[in-house]
Amino acid sequence: MTRRTVAEHISRVTDLLHGLDSLPACDATLAEALGRVLAADVHSPVDLPPFRNSQMDGYAVDAASLAAGTTTLPVRATIAAGESAPSHIAGTAIKIMTGAPIPEGADCVVPVEDTTTADGQVTVLRSRAAGDFVREAGSDVHTGDLLLPAGVVLGPRHIAALAAVGLTSTRVRRRPRVAVITTGTELVEGGLPLGPGQIYDSNGITLASCARANGAEVDSIARSSDDPDTFRKLLTVATDYADVVLTSGGVSMGDFEVVRAVLEPLGGEFGHVAMQPGGPQGTTVVDGVPVLSFPGNPVSTLVSFEVFARPLLRKAAGLPPIVAEELPVVDAVTSPPGKRQFLRGRREGGQVKLVSGPGSHLVAGMAWADVLLDIPAEVTTLVAGSTVTVWAL
Ligand SMILES: Nc1nc2c(c(=O)[nH]1)N[C@H]1C(S)=C(S)[C@@H](COP(=O)(O)OP(=O)(O)OC[C@H]3O[C@@H](n4cnc5c(N)ncnc54)[C@H](O)[C@@H]3O)O[C@H]1N2
Numbered sequence: 001m002t003r004r005t006v007a008e009h010i011s012r013v014t015d016l017l018h019g020l021d022s023l024p025a026c027d028a029t030l031a032e033a034l035g036r037v038l039a040a041d042v043h044s045p046v047d048l049p050p051f052r053n054s055q056m057d058g059y060a061v062d063a064a065s066l067a068a069g070t071t072t073l074p075v076r077a078t079i080a081a082g083e084s085a086p087s088h089i090a091g092t093a094i095k096i097m098t099g100a101p102i103p104e105g106a107d108c109v110v111p112v113e114d115t116t117t118a119d120g121q122v123t124v125l126r127s128r129a130a131g132d133f134v135r136e137a138g139s140d141v142h143t144g145d146l147l148l149p150a151g152v153v154l155g156p157r158h159i160a161a162l163a164a165v166g167l168t169s170t171r172v173r174r175r176p177r178v179a180v181i182t183t184g185t186e187l188v189e190g191g192l193p194l195g196p197g198q199i200y201d202s203n204g205i206t207l208a209s210c211a212r213a214n215g216a217e218v219d220s221i222a223r224s225s226d227d228p229d230t231f232r233k234l235l236t237v238a239t240d241y242a243d244v245v246l247t248s249g250g251v252s253m254g255d256f257e258v259v260r261a262v263l264e265p266l267g268g269e270f271g272h273v274a275m276q277p278g279g280p281q282g283t284t285v286v287d288g289v290p291v292l293s294f295p296g297n298p299v300s301t302l303v304s305f306e307v308f309a310r311p312l313l314r315k316a317a318g319l320p321p322i323v324a325e326e327l328p329v330v331d332a333v334t335s336p337p338g339k340r341q342f343l344r345g346r347r348e349g350g351q352v353k354l355v356s357g358p359g360s361h362l363v364a365g366m367a368w369a370d371v372l373l374d375i376p377a378e379v380t381t382l383v384a385g386s387t388v389t390v391w392a393l
């Protein structure tokens with residue numbers, strides 16, 4: 001049994017997951033690109049707008065033909081967006097729709113609201129300067145300009161820019177692949193009736209959601225009984241697929257600790273980290289794939305992920321790190337000595353309030369929290385108003 005501080009275990013897990021830092025890039029279609037991280041700078045392959053066009057529904061004219069007062073001009077043609085424009089003849093007007101190309105020789109557009117029409121003629125009610133309501137080619141981005149830099153987390157607005165220059169796919173960081181195995185003979189899939197002593201498996205989908213929320217891809221969520229052969233088989237499937245395997249349960253001191261029973265003989269290190277929840281922890285490398293074994297209590301599982309796996313998965317995925325905040329506590333907090341505590345809290349008006357209790361089985365209570373309070377091992381009391389480090393959940 002090893003005994004470690006949180007910092008020592010973070011260091012152990014960081015060593016184990018170092019391979020995640022060099023995942024190759026891959027292509028994603030724009031439909032798949034939301035939330036992905038751009039692997040390389042993107043330069044625009046075209047000018048945007050690609051051609052000079054009208055910003056308004058109105059009349060394309062040349063500013064020199066417009067008097068200070070009203071000017072009446074013959075209307076020679078109408079151009080819709082998507083059509084090509086005839087050339088402009090000085091002293092005439094062409095009716096033009098928003099987005100239609102500006103006729104060669106015209107230099108401004110008069111909005112339809114500033115005109116009246118009769119008998120094929122338009123009367124323009126005021127003068128205009130050259131360039132008014134004209135969108136120049138390349139005025140948004142020029143061919144070859146930097147459209148998006150590497151490292152951008154692609155949101156709808158970035159996808160809009162890629163689509164507007166005609167790209168259909170882009171180079172993105174490969175997501176780290178995570179496999180999840182939950183363990184416990186008592187576990188039942190949601191939706192099925194519970195028998196005596198049974199509980200619903202919440203950790204499987206929780207860990208998968210944690211991993212996905214932090215840039216990972218999770219195709220494999222498996223549930224094992226406490227039978228070592230079953231766990232071993234699921235582990236083989238998981239290590240075939242994943243860059244990192246997360247397990248829950250079966251790591252403590254009971255008679256049926258399937259994760260320890262299988263992984264310790266493979267060189268797994270199991271022991272206690274001076275934290276609560278999340279004390280019992282294991283790390284193993286199986287067929288070259290790191291396996292992080294978290295304790296089964298649902299709050300312990302989630303806290304273990306946030307403390308040990310989240311920073312490394314985010315880094316591997318190219319996502320920005322979660323930055324701790326310092327907030328005053330609304331009420332006094334007491335904390336047992338010797339173990340770093342991760343208590344559930346909620347931000348309220350620039351302060352943080354404890355929610356739910358310290359018990360690591362309080363999974364429903366955790367849903368009301370939006371931060372973890374990080375209380376150092378040596379701190380036993382925080383008076384109301386004192387500052388505490390919090391991590392967003
Ligand atoms: N004698 C000792 N007993 C325990 C110790 C200890 O140091 N000495 N540590 C306690 C702590 S702290 C924790 S945390 C748990 C960790 O135990 P395991 O990792 O072996 O987890 P299990 O025994 O399998 O399960 C613990 C608890 O969580 C429930 N569970 C498990 N998996 C799931 C799941 N997928 N979804 C929902 N709930 C799950 C399980 O039913 C148990 O109630 O050990 C303490 N004991």
Ligand code: MOO
Pocket residue numbers: 275276277278279280295297300360361
């Ligand atoms: O440390 Mo356990 O992880 O209290 O629940």
